[in-house]
Amino acid sequence: MAEYLNPYIPKKAVIEKTYFESRDRSLKTFDIKPIECEVPEFIPGQFCEVSVLGYGESPFGIATSPTEREFLRFTVNRTGFVTNKLHELPDGSVVGIRGPLGNGYPVEKFKNSNIVIVGGGFAFTTLRSLLVFMLHNREDFKDITVLYGARTPDLFLYKDELAEWEKRDDVSIVLTIDRPYEGWDKKVGLVPPVLEEMAPSPKNAYAVVCGPPIMIRFTLPVLFKLGFKPENIYTSLEKRMKCGIGKCGRCNVGHKYICKDGPVFSFEELNKLVEDL
Amino acid sequence: MKKIRMEDFERELSRWGTVFKRTEEGFMEKDTLFSGRSRQSPKEFLLPREEVLFVARKSKDDVEILPSKPSKKKVVFGALPCDMKGLELTSKNFMQDPQDPYFKKRMENTLFVSEMCQYPSSSCFCRTFGFGPRAQMGDITYFKLDEDTVLTIPLTDKGKHALKWENYPEAEPQDLKIMENVLSEVEKKVEKLDLSYDFNRQREVYGSDVLNESVFHCINCGACTFVCPTCYCFDIRDVKRKDFVIRERVWDSCMYFVYSLEASGHNPRKERTKRAQNRFMHKFFYQPLQYKEYGCTGCGRCIDTCPAGYDIRQTVLKIQSFLEGQNG
Numbered sequence: 023m024a025e026y027l028n029p030y031i032p033k034k035a036v037i038e039k040t041y042f043e044s045r046d047r048s049l050k051t052f053d054i055k056p057i058e059c060e061v062p063e064f065i066p067g068q069f070c071e072v073s074v075l076g077y078g079e080s081p082f083g084i085a086t087s088p089t090e091r092e093f094l095r096f097t098v099n100r101t102g103f104v105t106n107k108l109h110e111l112p113d114g115s116v117v118g119i120r121g122p123l124g125n126g127y128p129v130e131k132f133k134n135s136n137i138v139i140v141g142g143g144f145a146f147t148t149l150r151s152l153l154v155f156m157l158h159n160r161e162d163f164k165d166i167t168v169l170y171g172a173r174t175p176d177l178f179l180y181k182d183e184l185a186e187w188e189k190r191d192d193v194s195i196v197l198t199i200d201r202p203y204e205g206w207d208k209k210v211g212l213v214p215p216v217l218e219e220m221a222p223s224p225k226n227a228y229a230v231v232c233g234p235p236i237m238i239r240f241t242l243p244v245l246f247k248l249g250f251k252p253e254n255i256y257t258s259l260e261k262r263m264k265c266g267i268g269k270c271g272r273c274n275v276g277h278k279y280i281c282k283d284g285p286v287f288s289f290e291e292l293n294k295l296v297e298d299l
Numbered sequence: 300m301k302k303i304r305m306e307d308f309e310r311e312l313s314r315w316g317t318v319f320k321r322t323e324e325g326f327m328e329k330d331t332l333f334s335g336r337s338r339q340s341p342k343e344f345l346l347p348r349e350e351v352l353f354v355a356r357k358s359k360d361d362v363e364i365l366p367s368k369p370s371k372k373k374v375v376f377g378a379l380p381c382d383m384k385g386l387e388l389t390s391k392n393f394m395q396d397p398q399d400p401y402f403k404k405r406m407e408n409t410l411f412v413s414e415m416c417q418y419p420s421s422s423c424f425c426r427t428f429g430f431g432p433r434a435q436m437g438d439i440t441y442f443k444l445d446e447d448t449v450l451t452i453p454l455t456d457k458g459k460h461a462l463k464w465e466n467y468p469e470a471e472p473q474d475l476k477i478m479e480n481v482l483s484e485v486e487k488k489v490e491k492l493d494l495s496y497d498f499n500r501q502r503e504v505y506g507s508d509v510l511n512e513s514v515f516h517c518i519n520c521g522a523c524t525f526v527c528p529t530c531y532c533f534d535i536r537d538v539k540r541k542d543f544v545i546r547e548r549v550w551d552s553c554m555y556f557v558y559s560l561e562a563s564g565h566n567p568r569k570e571r572t573k574r575a576q577n578r579f580m581h582k583f584f585y586q587p588l589q590y591k592e593y594g595c596t597g598c599g600r601c602i603d604t605c606p607a608g609y610d611i612r613q614t615v616l617k618i619q620s621f622l623e624g625q626n627g
């Protein structure tokens with residue numbers, strides 16, 4: 023039992039199922055189930071440290087919603103030491119999990135408001151969690167609008183689900199790609215101009231923006247122009263991490279730690295901190 | 300206060316645990332006590348350079364995770380007030396929620412016996428931070444009356460139980476008078492910077508030309524971070540052996556390029572001076588915002604150690620006058 027209280031010791035979990043999200047095989051989704059305990063309770067926007075023993079651990083946003091508790095889903099971009107090893111592991115392999123970590127999106131605050139989700143690239147993981155959570159508790163939220171951009175059609179995550187959501191009439195989904203692509207009959211254009219064109223109302227609304235830094239940089243002015251206030255715009259930050267619990271000092275922005283005080287921050291909060299991202 | 304012969308004092312303490320005395324280098328199992336501040340602070344007694352977090356043994360189709368062995372009982376003997384202040388500040392990070400179980404265990408297994416300081420140097424500025432040479436800290440504190448005698452008093456329950464205090468005589472009034480005189484002379488030799496600026500103004504300072512210029516000579520060697528009693532950054536790494544893996548944490552330094560290097564190649568502190576700026580900000584803005592106390596103890600180790608001659612006192616004074624200037 024003492025082990026349970028040790029935040030550095032991962033819980034054993036098995037990779038139940040994996041599949042590639044993109045044909046270029048850079049994005050792979052892992053459905054992971056703890057072996058000795060239930061899937062822990064969590065909030066959309068939280069993350070876990072996933073260990074491959076002998077290789078290290080890396081933080082990944084939880085892509086499943088708290089309303090789906092059969093397993094934890096992570097979508098991992100193959101990029102370095104740990105993520106390469108993870109991609110190579112066969113189904114059935116045992117990994118370690120620490121978490122849920124971080125604060126998550128303020129879903130209680132979001133209730134009874136219009137929600138505008140703006141996502142880019144593979145940062146859509148925790149946005150999926152948030153979206154599925156809101157759709158499951160649909161009556162708690164007003165209008166839900168999603169703008170999701172990717173470089174090419176191949177790089178969208180969760181394509182089957184996106185197609186399902188597009189059919190629903192209680193959520194408005196706009197998918198856009200950077201440049202024209204053969205066979206793509208939906209929107210073409212970068213996220214910021216497409217958002218400007220959609221012009222979601224800032225009234226009783228929160229915007230959640232996650233994606234590459236450059237996308238965020240150009241999306242913010244659009245939101246401000248539309249009348250969104252910094253306190254009503256949220257984002258999820260990333261920085262190199264180790265401990266994930268605010269101890270190792272690694273992930274600070276000003277006096278806040280992304281792993282513990284974040285990863286979700288409003289722009290009102292970020293405006294008080296140094297620029298160090 | 301009790302008056303005890305140094306020899307008896309040490310012998311009794313050694314019953315509590317292995318005694319590590321202040322030496323020129325650090326705290327070690329040595330016979331003599333160094334007359335001065337040691338190069339290394341005693342932070343490694345709570346946060347060792349390398350610490351096993353757990354060992355994972357792999358069998359055919361399972362992994363067994365074994366927690367690391369508990370630490371042994373140790374007495375840190377002769378820690379100076381600035382050493383103790385450093386441990387106190389470091390504890391704030393490790394003991395706040397979620398508590399760090401390794402750090403906590405080491406706290407329990409260590410007895411801190413502090414010495415009131417008689418060794419001021421030109422790099423000392425501890426009085427800036429609300430304490431000084433006469434501060435009584437740790438589980439037991441003592442004043443070295445002469446080479447063979449201490450005046451001492453327990454400060455915690457742990458300290459009370461470590462010695463048979465009732466067996467020793469009270470200090471004489473003239474002993475206390477000597478102590479008072481010596482300490483007030485020492486105090487006079489320690490610098491006290493007059494700091495008052497608004498910690499919330501972090502955005503104006505980080506990345507500013509004044510701060511950039513002030514830390515410009517830093518070569519990012521990281522020496523100051525290793526000798527600093529309040530620097531606690533660590534890295535976590537896996538060490539692979541034939542059929543087991545050791546996950547351990549090791550001292551790290553925010554002065555290094557790879558510290559904040561991300562997998563994408565992006566590095567928020569890719570410039571040399573940004574890393575030096577961050578260290579300064581952490582001590583003089585971020586920690587005060589987090590804990591309402593400066594993250595510096597004024598021990599002066601970084602000033603003595605820096606190969607580039609960087610003096611953190613100059614930076615904080617420059618920043619203070621910069622902020623005052625911005626007001627007008």
Ligand SMILES: Cc1cc2nc3c(=O)[nH]c(=O)nc-3n(C[C@H](O)[C@H](O)[C@H](O)COP(=O)(O)OP(=O)(O)OC[C@H]3O[C@@H](n4cnc5c(N)ncnc54)[C@H](O)[C@@H]3O)c2cc1C
Binds near residue numbers: 081084096105261563
């Ligand atoms: C809160 C959070 C959520 C994230 N969610 C996802 C996600 O859902 N999907 C995904 O693909 N990626 C995500 N990332 C980024 C992912 O953690 C890094 O790409 C990954 O750690 C790289 O590890 P590596 O060993 O393959 O790379 P290397 O470059 O070899 O890195 C070595 C070590 O550095 C650390 N590290 C390096 N880059 C990062 C980084 N950007 N963020 C944090 N730690 C880093 C890790 O400890 C890593 O093990 C997230 C990062 C954070 C902070």
Ligand code: SF4
Binds near residue numbers: 516517522575607608
């Ligand atoms: S010791 Fe001096 S040169 Fe080295 S990192 Fe510290 S300030 Fe920079």
Ligand code: FES
Binds near residue numbers: 262266269272279280
């Ligand atoms: S990852 Fe260690 S402090 Fe955030």
